[in-house]
Amino acid sequence: MALPVDAQAESAGYAHPERLVSTAWLAEHLGQPGLVVVESDEDVLLYDTGHVPGSVKVDWHTELNDPVTRDYVDGERFAALMRAKGISRDSTVVIYGDRNNWWAAYALWVFTLFGHPDVRLLDGGRAKWAAEGRELTTAVPEPVAADYPVVERDDSRVRAFKDDVLAHLGSPLIDVRSPGEYTGELLHMPDYPQEGAVRGGHVPGARNVPWATAAAEDATFRPLEELRALYEGGAGLSPEDDVVVYCRIGERSSHTWFVLTHLLGYDRVRNYDGSWTEWGNSVRVPIETGSGQ
Numbered sequence: 067m068a069l070p071v072d073a074q075a076e077s078a079g080y081a082h083p084e085r086l087v088s089t090a091w092l093a094e095h096l097g098q099p100g101l102v103v104v105e106s107d108e109d110v111l112l113y114d115t116g117h118v119p120g121s122v123k124v125d126w127h128t129e130l131n132d133p134v135t136r137d138y139v140d141g142e143r144f145a146a147l148m149r150a151k152g153i154s155r156d157s158t159v160v161i162y163g164d165r166n167n168w169w170a171a172y173a174l175w176v177f178t179l180f181g182h183p184d185v186r187l188l189d190g191g192r193a194k195w196a197a198e199g200r201e202l203t204t205a206v207p208e209p210v211a212a213d214y215p216v217v218e219r220d221d222s223r224v225r226a227f228k229d230d231v232l233a234h235l236g237s238p239l240i241d242v243r244s245p246g247e248y249t250g251e252l253l254h255m256p257d258y259p260q261e262g263a264v265r266g267g268h269v270p271g272a273r274n275v276p277w278a279t280a281a282a283e284d285a286t287f288r289p290l291e292e293l294r295a296l297y298e299g300g301a302g303l304s305p306e307d308d309v310v311v312y313c314r315i316g317e318r319s320s321h322t323w324f325v326l327t328h329l330l331g332y333d334r335v336r337n338y339d340g341s342w343t344e345w346g347n348s349v350r351v352p353i354e355t356g357s358g359q
Contacts, residue, residue: 068184069101069158075189079290081331085174085324086287087160087186089195096120102157102209105192106173107164108317116202118162118195122151122209126169126317130176141216144180152209155183155217162188162195166281172320175337179219187324190286197284224323226310226336228344231269232351238303239272240311242322243342247314248274250355253346254314263346267353269312273301274357277318280325293330305332312338312345 072091075083095101096119103121105113113123124130129147132139139147153159159182163170167187177185188195196202226234246252250266268274279296282288288296297303309326311319316339326332338345345351 068156069095069098080287080329082328084184085186085328086189088189089198089200092118092160092162092188092195093200100156100158102151102153102159104151104153104159104161104170104173105163106161106169107192108169109164112164112192114204116204119201119203119205120207121162122207124151124161124173126172130173138176138179138219141180141218144219145214145216148214149211150209152207152212154212154214157184157212159185160188161185162191164192166193166278166285166321167191168277168321169317171324172317175224175320175323178224179221180217181220190284193285224327224336226312226338228338228340228348228351230336231310231312231338231345234308234310235270235352237271238307238309239269240297240301240303240309240319240322240326241268241272241274242277242311242313242319243268243274244276245274247342248272249357250353263342265346265353267346267355268342269345270352270354272312272354275301275322277313277321280322287325287329290329293325297326297330303332305330307332308334310336310338312341314342315339316341 071084072087074088075086103118104124105117105121106124106126110125161170161174174185174187241248248268253263253266311322313319316337319337323335323337326335
């Protein structure tokens with residue numbers, strides 16, 4: 067049975083408050099039957115330095131991605147992962163992580179590909195939990211193996227591929243990378259190795275809304291009206307739009323996908339996880355450089 071919706075998320079006015087929990091809600095429900103807490107970070111060593119008591123770690127690189135093909139794990143591998151983490155199909159899963167929940171949102175998006183019914187994000191993630199002085203532990207739980215069915219991954223609703231983006235040119239596209247990556251000045255994020263793609267720039271027609279602008283200083287999501295101003299007033303989107311979001315490999319754009327889908331309530335948002343690493347290296351695909359807007 068799913069755990070109750072966080073009243074704080076409901077009062078915030080987001081479209082799908084059932085996808086978000088506060089640190090207070092998590093602290094109140096820790097250890098409750100049916101709840102599994104998952105930490106998924108960019109820094110995959112961070113979990114070992116201290117984590118929310120009872121939480122299990124999911125490594126985005128080794129556990130969510132296929133080891134050979136650039137793709138996600140299939141239904142068999144996902145089911146095996148869930149069983150090993152003690153997650154059943156009716157578990158309420160709360161995911162949190164570092165860097166404003168950047169990779170936590172990515173993990174939640176992958177869970178969505180398999181249609182896990184109740185998966186939520188911890189608003190503010192690891193940073194807010196720690197800043198509030200809440201308990202962290204290095205004790206690693208030993209989950210009881212759960213029963214999780216093999217579910218075929220469904221990419222059709224929330225995932226876009228290169229050909230989908232080519233067909234989508236002229237329709238709403240949001241590039242969530244930094245302004246320097248968007249203009250073509252940088253081939254990777256600031257302060258990271260410049261190895262992202264052969265060419266710099268953005269998909270023609272894309273608007274630039276850096277992903278982290280959706281987060282407040284304490285790493286929580288900005289209030290509803292501020293998010294509307296950012297994506298609707300600033301980028302010209304409307305809830306009826308068919309939107310594709312992208313970044314470098316689909317992780318930052320998962321965060322924006324979460325905002326548009328679960329906080330603003332857009333029904334048609336797809337994440338192009340091939341993103342600039344694929345687009346900027348592909349033969350004969352069009353690009354634009356400069357501010358573009």
